[in-house]
Amino acid sequence: MVELLLTPLSYPFMVRGLTAAIIVGVVCAVLGTYIVLRGMALFGDALAHAILPGVVVGYLLGGGNEIWLSFGGLVAGILTALGIGLLNQGKVKEDTATGVMFAGMFALGIALLSTVRSYTVDLTHFLFGNVLGVSNYNLWLSGIFGSLVILTIILFYKELLVISFDPILAQTLHLPTKFLNNLLLLLIAVTIVLSLQTVGLALMSAMLVTPAATASLLTRHLPVMMILSATIGAASAVIGLYLSFYVNIASGPAIVLTCTFFFMLAFANQRL
Amino acid sequence: MVAKTAILQQVIEFRDKLFDLQPQIRRTNFSLSKPFRQTETCPILELQNVLVRFNETLALDNISFQLRKGERVALVGPNGAGKSTLFNVIAGILRPTQGQVNLPHALIKDKNEQFAIAYVPQRNQVDWRFPVNAAEVVMMGRVGQLGLFHWPKRKDWDMVYEALELVGMAKLAKRQIGELSGGQQQRVFIARALAQQAELILMDEPLTGLDMQSQEDIFAILEKLRQRQVTVMVATHDLNLAAERFDRLMLLKQRLIGFGTASEVFTTDLLRQAYNGQLRLLETNNGTVVVEDSCCGGGHG
Numbered sequence: 001m002v003e004l005l006l007t008p009l010s011y012p013f014m015v016r017g018l019t020a021a022i023i024v025g026v027v028c029a030v031l032g033t034y035i036v037l038r039g040m041a042l043f044g045d046a047l048a049h050a051i052l053p054g055v056v057v058g059y060l061l062g063g064g065n066e067i068w069l070s071f072g073g074l075v076a077g078i079l080t081a082l083g084i085g086l087l088n089q090g091k092v093k094e095d096t097a098t099g100v101m102f103a104g105m106f107a108l109g110i111a112l113l114s115t116v117r118s119y120t121v122d123l124t125h126f127l128f129g130n131v132l133g134v135s136n137y138n139l140w141l142s143g144i145f146g147s148l149v150i151l152t153i154i155l156f157y158k159e160l161l162v163i164s165f166d167p168i169l170a171q172t173l174h175l176p177t178k179f180l181n182n183l184l185l186l187l188i189a190v191t192i193v194l195s196l197q198t199v200g201l202a203l204m205s206a207m208l209v210t211p212a213a214t215a216s217l218l219t220r221h222l223p224v225m226m227i228l229s230a231t232i233g234a235a236s237a238v239i240g241l242y243l244s245f246y247v248n249i250a251s252g253p254a255i256v257l258t259c260t261f262f263f264m265l266a267f268a269n270q271r272l
Numbered sequence: 273m274v275a276k277t278a279i280l281q282q283v284i285e286f287r288d289k290l291f292d293l294q295p296q297i298r299r300t301n302f303s304l305s306k307p308f309r310q311t312e313t314c315p316i317l318e319l320q321n322v323l324v325r326f327n328e329t330l331a332l333d334n335i336s337f338q339l340r341k342g343e344r345v346a347l348v349g350p351n352g353a354g355k356s357t358l359f360n361v362i363a364g365i366l367r368p369t370q371g372q373v374n375l376p377h378a379l380i381k382d383k384n385e386q387f388a389i390a391y392v393p394q395r396n397q398v399d400w401r402f403p404v405n406a407a408e409v410v411m412m413g414r415v416g417q418l419g420l421f422h423w424p425k426r427k428d429w430d431m432v433y434e435a436l437e438l439v440g441m442a443k444l445a446k447r448q449i450g451e452l453s454g455g456q457q458q459r460v461f462i463a464r465a466l467a468q469q470a471e472l473i474l475m476d477e478p479l480t481g482l483d484m485q486s487q488e489d490i491f492a493i494l495e496k497l498r499q500r501q502v503t504v505m506v507a508t509h510d511l512n513l514a515a516e517r518f519d520r521l522m523l524l525k526q527r528l529i530g531f532g533t534a535s536e537v538f539t540t541d542l543l544r545q546a547y548n549g550q551l552r553l554l555e556t557n558n559g560t561v562v563v564e565d566s567c568c569g570g571g572h573g
Contacts, residue, residue: 037402155421162412165402171365172391173416173468220448222403 029233045205052109077189129200390465455486
């Protein structure tokens with residue numbers, strides 16, 4: 001048994017992958033509690049898809065340099081988040097605005113990427129992640145930005161709580177509501193970029209939504225929900241990666257399926 | 273250590289300047305156990321020729337009135353009369369297309385201290401599954417005064433429990449809000465308004481769907497608020513309760529049809545103007561009897 005657990009750790013790429021997956025699992029899950037509570041699950045999914053053109057432009061300009069990839073993704077994420085906000089102010093409903101931006105940006109990303117010869121391989125990596133190919137640079141990026149995201153959530157805990165539970169109260173309390181809403185969008189964009197290589201864009205929403213949704217079935221206390229969600233996110237990351245190592249399936253989907261399994265368990269537990 | 277604190281202070285000041293956060297923060301030295309300010313005379317709020325237009329639709333038309341300190345006002349009118357819109361304008365959430373909202377009371381006060389208006393939302397606008405308990409909801413009322421990066425202190429929790437005590441909910445403070453009854457949920461939100469140190473509380477349909485006993489509990493709390501000189505404005509569909517339990521009534525249908533005591537406002541003529549075909553007025557020997565003809569469930573007035 002111990003050997004089963006230790007064998008994968010003898011490979012440096014597995015250790016890096018595990019560390020990255022745990023960071024991503026925790027950060028996504030904690031931020032995910034706000035996404036679930038505010039009913040933004042669809043938005044998170046859309047935003048993840050919509051950063052593709054940014055990542056591709058970064059890829060084309062930087063020739064595979066990871067700094068360019070992350071930077072491009074972040075710029076696209078922020079632009080899309082603000083773009084959805086802008087469309088939403090007009091006569092278009094929010095979910096319609098999200099749908100339009102999501103599909104448009106995603107198509108732009110694929111169109112740009114199709115100009116490259118190694119198109120399909122690159123697209124697969126962007127869409128489904130490549131956690132075993134995580135570099136040291138990527139690990140540092142995830143660590144630093146992940147800590148910043150968690151720190152911001154702690155610092156703005158009570159304001160984000162108020163604006164999520166009762167936006168009208170936030171206004172009557174004269175809280176900086178616009179700033180807080182944009183801050184949350186920025187946090188989601190940053191989290192998506194730092195999770196890019198671990199689970200990929202297509203499966204991102206599972207990491208953002210599923211652990212938090214599972215936790216919401218198990219507790220009715222927000223701080224407990226955040227801790228539980230983080231634990232489920234991290235556990236899914238570890239179990240998923242071991243599964244991927246031994247059963248020989250792709251790592252991103254293995255992590256997401258583990259998450260989904262936990263959700264099913266919690267759901268069944270509630271029904272019983 | 274001292275140097276560190278000074279640096280931290282500078283960093284905080286710089287951050288506040290950067291985000292322009294400081295003006296948002298209000299600090300008052302107020303304890304729930306003290307009565308509200310008593311020196312001010314009425315009015316506490318004044319609307320002058322307020323007009324609100326959404327695209328082509330006129331939601332509020334030329335509304336002017338004053339509210340007195342400590343009074344209890346019922347806001348009545350048919351569905352779509354603009355009741356919620358009026359609340360939003362008073363609470364400062366919606367800027368009127370034309371006209372002014374004046375807070376004369378606040379103007380004579382220290383500049384940084386803003387007039388606190390609390391809003392108790394309709395029950396169907398709240399996500400009752402949200403993972404917070406009663407005490408945490410009440411603490412949300414303190415968030416504006418705590419300011420950014422400040423955690424609730426003992427004093428704040430004391431105020432929260434004092435507010436919960438006042439509405440008779442201290443024992444259920446740790447209950448998740450979805451596990452409370454309708455009346456209890458309403459009381460928690462009133463406690464939140466108290467923790468917010470509100471001098472004017474706007475309540476949107478607080479009595480809808482409550483049984484008689486729960487309604488009486490709410491009125492008992494409103495009585496306590498009156499003693500504290502808190503002004504309360506309640507939107508309601510129940511014309512009987514409005515006539516019996518409130519100091520003044522405001523009859524709204526885009527325009528202000530009438531504002532005064534029940535006998536001044538509930539006249540056949542004014543009720544017809546406001547409700548048109550939605551109310552039946554039966555002339556009897558004892559005067560006019562009002563029979564409600566329309567259903568009112570969950571409408572946004």
